[in-house]
Amino acid sequence: xxxxxxxxxxxxxxxxxxxxxxxxxxxxxxxxxxxxxxxxxxxxxxxxxxxxxxxxxxxxxxxxxxxxxxxxxxxxxxxxxxxxxxxxxxxxxxxxxxxxxxxxxxxxxxxxxxxxxxxxxxxxxxxxxxxxxxxxxxxxxxxxxxxxxxxxxxxxxxxxxxxxxxxxxxxxxxxxxxxxxxxxxxxxxxxxxxxxxxxxxxxxxxxxxxxxxxxxxxxxxxxxxxxxxxxxxxxxxxxxxxxxxxxxxxxxxxxxxxxxxxxxxxxxxxxxxxxxxxxxxxxxxxxxxxxxxxxxxxxxxxxxxxxxxxxxxxxxxxxxxxxxxxxxxxxxxxxxxxxxxxxxxxxxxxxxxxxxxxxxxxxxxxxxxxxxxxxxxxxxxxxxxxxxxxxxxxxxxxxxxxxxxxxxxxxxxxxxxxxxxxxxxxxxxxxxxxxxxxxxxxxxxxxxxxxxxxxxxxxxxxxxxxxxxx
Numbered sequence: 397x398x399x400x401x402x403x404x405x406x407x408x409x410x411x412x413x414x415x416x417x418x419x420x421x422x423x424x425x426x427x428x429x430x431x432x433x434x435x436x437x438x439x440x441x442x443x444x445x446x447x448x449x450x451x452x453x454x455x456x457x458x459x460x461x462x463x464x465x466x467x468x469x470x471x472x473x474x475x476x477x478x479x480x481x482x483x484x485x486x487x488x489x490x491x492x493x494x495x496x497x498x499x500x501x502x503x504x505x506x507x508x509x510x511x512x513x514x515x516x517x518x519x520x521x522x523x524x525x526x527x528x529x530x531x532x533x534x535x536x537x538x539x540x541x542x543x544x545x546x547x548x549x550x551x552x553x554x555x556x557x558x559x560x561x562x563x564x565x566x567x568x569x570x571x572x573x574x575x576x577x578x579x580x581x582x583x584x585x586x587x588x589x590x591x592x593x594x595x596x597x598x599x600x601x602x603x604x605x606x607x608x609x610x611x612x613x614x615x616x617x618x619x620x621x622x623x624x625x626x627x628x629x630x631x632x633x634x635x636x637x638x639x640x641x642x643x644x645x646x647x648x649x650x651x652x653x654x655x656x657x658x659x660x661x662x663x664x665x666x667x668x669x670x671x672x673x674x675x676x677x678x679x680x681x682x683x684x685x686x687x688x689x690x691x692x693x694x695x696x697x698x699x700x701x702x703x704x705x706x707x708x709x710x711x712x713x714x715x716x717x718x719x720x721x722x723x724x725x726x727x728x729x730x731x732x733x734x735x736x737x738x739x740x741x742x743x744x745x746x747x748x749x750x751x752x753x754x755x756x757x758x759x760x761x762x763x764x765x766x767x768x769x770x771x772x773x774x775x776x777x778x779x780x781x782x783x784x785x786x787x788x789x790x791x792x793x794x795x796x797x798x799x800x801x802x803x804x805x806x807x808x809x810x811x812x813x814x815x816x817x818x819x820x821x822x823x824x825x826x827x828x829x830x831x832x833x834x835x836x837x838x839x840x841x842x843x844x845x846x847x848x849x850x851x852x853x854x855x856x857x858x859x860x861x862x863x864x865x866x
Contacts, residue, residue: 399491400425403432403484403498404469405506407527407640408454409600410461412565414525415497420467420569427572428491429462429469431455432483435586436475437505441771442763445589446733447635450767452584453598454641459579461600466573471582477509484513488520496520499527499640502681503771504688529675530554530563530644533682543683544676546787551672555659562652563645591733591767596635603636607647611654611664619666625725625736626810631667632734634768637674644671670737677776680786687775690756692784697791699863702754711846712747713761715814718845720827721801722746724814731814733767738804744781745795750852752859755782783860791860794853801827817841 400419407413408431419427438448459469472483488496496517500510514522526532536553537543544550597603610631614621621629636642648671655664681687692698711717715726725739735743740762747758759778763769779785783793805811808826812819817840818829825832833840 398422398425398494400427400495400497401488401491401493402427402429402467403496404429404458405431405498405501405640406638407499407643408451408458409603409641409643410458410465410568411600411604412643412646413499413568413640414527414566415499415523416569417566418523418525419495419497420572425495427467427569428493429458429467430484430487431458431469431471432480433471433473433584433586434476434480435473435584437477438586442760442769443586444733444763444765444767444769445587446591446765446767447638447769448584448586449588449591450596450598450635451639452582452588454600454639455582455584457599459582461568463576463579465569465571466575467569468576473585477505481509481513481516485517488517493520496522497525498523499525501528502533502678504681504685507682507685527643528640529678530648530671531557531675533679536679543679547673547676548787550676550679551669554672554675558648559659562648565643565645565649589733595632595732595734596767597641600641603633603641604646606636607631607633607642607650608654611647611650615651615655615658615667616663618664622666623738623804624810625728625739626805626807626813630737634770634773635734638768638770638773644674647671673776674773677772680776681772687779688771692782693779693786694784694788696864696866697782697784697860699866700859701862703752705751705753708751708846709747709753709757711843712743712751712753712758716843716846717746718830718843719746719797719801720808720811720815720818720829721805722797724805724811727814729762729765733765735762735766738800740777741781742795742797742800744778745789746797748782749794749856750797750847750849752852752856755779755784791864792857794856796849798827798849815842 402416402419410416462469470487474480474483510524531554536550536557597606614631618629621627633642637644651658651664651668658664658668712726715723717723722743725735725743729735744758747753748755755778759774762774776785780788783789783791807823811826818826821829821832829840829842830844
């Protein structure tokens with residue numbers, strides 16, 4: 397009887413898991429599952445304690461789901477990727493594994509690890525799959541067979557491919573043996589912080605239910621509601637996608653089942669756009685591995701002379717900048733491990749273009765806090781805001797934090813939720829509370845702005861222009 401081993405990584409689900417389905421295709425095979433935690437590696441990559449807690453919940457859920465199918469999950473813990481390879485080799489030897497199945501990861505270190513594994517694993521057939529994307533990197537290219545550098549033509553080509561044939565979803569495997577009842581709870585040895593299960597589904601079943609609910613109701617209204625942080629206008633499924641409890645194909649099929657016009661620009665098209673942005677950043681990372689090495693896509697931006705100012709950085713991190721929309725957003729991140737996408741743009745722009753602090757510092761801080769931390773998406777978002785990335789905002793486009801607050805939280809409802817010290821400030825003054833406080837001779841328990849936006853804008857433009865000339 398052949399033995400098949402499925403190595404789970406960032407794909408913690410049994411539905412539409414291509415590697416798992418492939419391993420279970422042979423009826424006579426003995427199927428085992430494996431997950432290897434690498435706390436030291438996670439630490440190096442700034443994994444957030446809330447994401448570790450969510451990972452832990454998903455692993456235990458996966459263990460139970462697999463046990464119901466008669467598939468045992470082996471859990472191991474090692475320091476880093478090099479040790480992971482030794483563990484895979486040892487387990488393959490111990491269980492006389494004939495075939496190893498896994499879904500590709502597109503980050504540079506992970507790709508290197510998998511190539512190394514394929515070279516060194518003797519007597520075992522390795523099978524890898526493009527599972528965390530709708531379309532494999534390399535399948536959506538320009539006429540010159542190059543990777544797109546601009547999103548809109550990539551999106552148009554991507555949608556054209558989807559119209560030619562949707563990527564299929566694969567079923568969860570059938571039961572392969574007796575239910576395994578003797579389960580030990582998996583405890584991940586990494587700092588953990590509790591998260592709100594009402595906001596972030598803690599199991600595969602709950603994630604699928606949230607996806608269905610959103611596609612039925614929220615997806616059609618997404619375009620009108622998504623930019624306003626005071627209302628629940630987004631799907632909040634990014635954490636499920638980051639750890640692979642949902643696949644992007646499941647999202648696509650469910651969206652089209654509920655909103656069939658989404659591919660033609662109808663209801664649901666704007667959410668589909670967001671899924672395609674996710675793909676764009678993953679495809680880019682595969683073709684430009686320097687993005688995994690803290691390098692900007694636009695090379696001349698390496699010459700920007702960043703400010704090193706710990707006081708300003710800490711004010712931004714703690715939500716004490718004196719700009720209410722920025723501070724409310726940062727406190728939401730610190731408190732929940734999540735931040736609304738519009739606010740990610742505003743806070744990133746503020747750090748880079750108002751404080752002139754290196755975008756990589758912000759990128760790392762976000763990763764250390766985000767429950768939905770994902771290297772490709774986080775790096776793509778930060779490079780967009782910093783005007784260092786592909787198809788980024790031009791460097792002279794600088795958000796005015798007060799104006800952004802007025803546009804997207806006009807009455808200050810979101811601001812008051814996270815800055816209770818401003819609860820008595822009237823709506824029309826909430827975005828510049830000090831102007832009102834000084835007129836009223838009121839003392840606020842809230843800092844004055846740490847920079848003058850107009851002056852900061854001039855300094856930032858000068859820094860970028862000097863870098864460009866250099």
